Amino acid sequence: MDTHSSLIIIDYAKCPPCSELICIGVCPVGIIEQDENQKPTIINFSSCTKCGVCINLCPAKAITLPQSKNK
Numbered sequence: 001m002d003t004h005s006s007l008i009i010i011d012y013a014k015c016p017p018c019s020e021l022i023c024i025g026v027c028p029v030g031i032i033e034q035d036e037n038q039k040p041t042i043i044n045f046s047s048c049t050k051c052g053v054c055i056n057l058c059p060a061k062a063i064t065l066p067q068s069k070n071k
């Protein structure tokens, strides 16, 4: 299934952002970039493997993946 029903979400209300923008550095497919407000933004949702690395490493727990249906 290649559904786009669940997409990674960055809650900007929770994202300080952290000084090193950890999520940008850890994404293995490099789809998180810094926007003009110094906040991380997903530039290509369809390339997200939903690996969960950014979710696990965000110190503010600002990144979530709603209702993942993968295994």
Ligand code: SF4
Binding pocket: 008, 026, 027, 028, 029, 030, 031, 032, 047, 048, 049, 050, 051, 052, 053, 054, 055
């Ligand atoms: S879940 Fe993985 S692939 Fe998707 S944005 Fe986060 S680190 Fe990148």
Ligand code: SF4
Binding pocket: 010, 014, 015, 016, 017, 018, 019, 021, 022, 023, 024, 040, 057, 058, 059, 060, 061, 062, 063
């Ligand atoms: S790791 Fe979390 S707190 Fe840091 S920039 Fe990314 S979303 Fe914001």
